[in-house]
Amino acid sequence: MNSGLLAPPAVRAGGTSSRPPEASLTWTDPVTGRQGFLVVDRLVRGLASGGLRMREGCCQEEVRDLAAAMSVKEALHYDPEHRYLPMGGAKGGIDCDPLSSEARGVLTRFLAFIRPYVANHWATGDDLGTTTELIDEVLRELGVEGCITPVVATLDDPEAARKRFADAFAVEVDGIRLAELVGGCGVAEAALTVLDREGTPRSSATAVVQGFGAMGGSTARFLHAAGIRVVGISDVHGTVANPRGLAVEDMLRHRGPHGAIDRSRLGSADILLDRDDCLSLAADVLVPAATSYTVHEANHDRVTARYIVEAANLPVTAAAEDRLRARGCVVVPDVVANSGTNAWWWWVLYGDVAPDAESSLAKVRGALRDLVTETLKLAEDAGWTPRQAARHLADARRDVLLNRPGA
Numbered sequence: 001m002n003s004g005l006l007a008p009p010a011v012r013a014g015g016t017s018s019r020p021p022e023a024s025l026t027w028t029d030p031v032t033g034r035q036g037f038l039v040v041d042r043l044v045r046g047l048a049s050g051g052l053r054m055r056e057g058c059c060q061e062e063v064r065d066l067a068a069a070m071s072v073k074e075a076l077h078y079d080p081e082h083r084y085l086p087m088g089g090a091k092g093g094i095d096c097d098p099l100s101s102e103a104r105g106v107l108t109r110f111l112a113f114i115r116p117y118v119a120n121h122w123a124t125g126d127d128l129g130t131t132t133e134l135i136d137e138v139l140r141e142l143g144v145e146g147c148i149t150p151v152v153a154t155l156d157d158p159e160a161a162r163k164r165f166a167d168a169f170a171v172e173v174d175g176i177r178l179a180e181l182v183g184g185c186g187v188a189e190a191a192l193t194v195l196d197r198e199g200t201p202r203s204s205a206t207a208v209v210q211g212f213g214a215m216g217g218s219t220a221r222f223l224h225a226a227g228i229r230v231v232g233i234s235d236v237h238g239t240v241a242n243p244r245g246l247a248v249e250d251m252l253r254h255r256g257p258h259g260a261i262d263r264s265r266l267g268s269a270d271i272l273l274d275r276d277d278c279l280s281l282a283a284d285v286l287v288p289a290a291t292s293y294t295v296h297e298a299n300h301d302r303v304t305a306r307y308i309v310e311a312a313n314l315p316v317t318a319a320a321e322d323r324l325r326a327r328g329c330v331v332v333p334d335v336v337a338n339s340g341t342n343a344w345w346w347w348v349l350y351g352d353v354a355p356d357a358e359s360s361l362a363k364v365r366g367a368l369r370d371l372v373t374e375t376l377k378l379a380e381d382a383g384w385t386p387r388q389a390a391r392h393l394a395d396a397r398r399d400v401l402l403n404r405p406g407a
């Protein structure tokens with residue numbers, strides 16, 4: 001491909017475009033004054049997919065970027081051989097501490113206000129500060145069956161789909177739910193793919209993971225299982241490092257609620273560091289798996305890794321990404337690296353994968369390896385960033401999807 005013939009797609013951080021979303025709504029809670037946001041980046045077949053987050057400081061711009069990234073994640077996994085037909089992207093966000101006493105009331109009133117969307121168009125789920133179980137519970141109180149109601153309504157055999165979904169969500173592997181593992185499995189596979197491409201043997205490769213919750217914990221598990229030395233892991237309280245490698249499975253076994261590392265159970269050679277020190281630990285791969293905008297203009301020069309594989313949504317700002325690229329650090333974007341969870345939900349629901357661990361993890365691995373390989377190859381050939389390449393692939397796949405006979 002000749003980069004002189006094809007202009008790179010305009011993208012912001014998170015693989016989003018400058019194109020305005022189809023709908024954007026700001027809600028103010030009449031009881032607490034807290035704000036909630038719903039952004040529908042685009043509907044495809046009248047549907048959009050994307051989680052609902054709750055955190056103090058959540059803002060409309062963040063939700064808009066996340067919604068646009070969801071459109072890209074959906075389209076990237078279009079496969080004409082699949083029953084799953086990708087949707088558009090949407091996202092919800094509430095500016096409220098999820099652990100505060102007012103949180104549940106705010107969530108309930110927000111979902112009541114946007115009920116027509118969750119009942120008919122927006123298939124949602126957990127994100128930072130929420131769980132699928134909690135959203136389902138609130139929706140049931142509002143007379144909506146659950147998070148995935150709009151999609152289930154379009155299926156030929158809703159009962160069978162519901163059963164597959166429930167079966168898959170009941171699976172656990174060594175103490176962690178499959179639904180939590182698939183995302184990290186995909187992120188780890190993305191990291192392994194970039195290392196394999198450059199010929200780095202797993203036995204000498206190192207990684208650092210920022211965050212030890214659903215994404216960070218499961219990514220660390222799969223990297224460790226693949227023979228990568230995980231030399232640093234952080235949580236909201238600080239970083240734990242060990243240049244010889246952390247005992248990841250022990251740390252997972254003793255992990256506390258909300259992804260907390262149990263510091264009373266660490267090995268004697270483990271070192272306690274400040275929270276943001278994880279960014280500068282020497283490693284081949286840095287996996288940000290915590291908050292958005294964590295690598296920015298003021299701290300990108302602390303990063304020493306050659307690859308950043310984005311498990312979190314929007315962890316690297318656009319300005320930081322430009323600087324990192326200039327000094328040779330490759331960012332595997334969130335829309336690719338962490339897309340395994342979203343795709344897996346729909347593969348299970350539509351019946352493209354069996355609701356068991358073996359088939360699910362194998363499918364996520366295969367899909368992520370192919371997607372990372374295609375994205376990086378296009379980026380190299382066209383002289384684009386991987387994020388621009390992912391956006392281009394998504395646009396092309398959505399065009400094919402929308403132009404299918406009968407679409």
Ligand SMILES: NC(=O)c1ccc[n+]([C@@H]2O[C@H](COP(=O)([O-])OP(=O)(O)OC[C@H]3O[C@@H](n4cnc5c(N)ncnc54)[C@H](O)[C@@H]3O)[C@@H](O)[C@H]2O)c1
Pocket residue numbers: 127128129180183210211212213214215216234235236237258259260275289290291292311312313338339341342
């Ligand atoms: N859970 C999923 O399936 C999924 C899928 C795609 C993307 N994501 C994204 O991944 C990110 C993490 O989600 P999660 O579900 O793992 O969250 P989580 O709440 O399960 O875990 C978050 C972890 O990050 C840590 N943390 C919080 N602030 C930190 C900071 N400043 N520095 C270091 N660690 C910090 C917490 O202590 C915890 O260990 C979010 O951006 C989310 O949108 C999650």
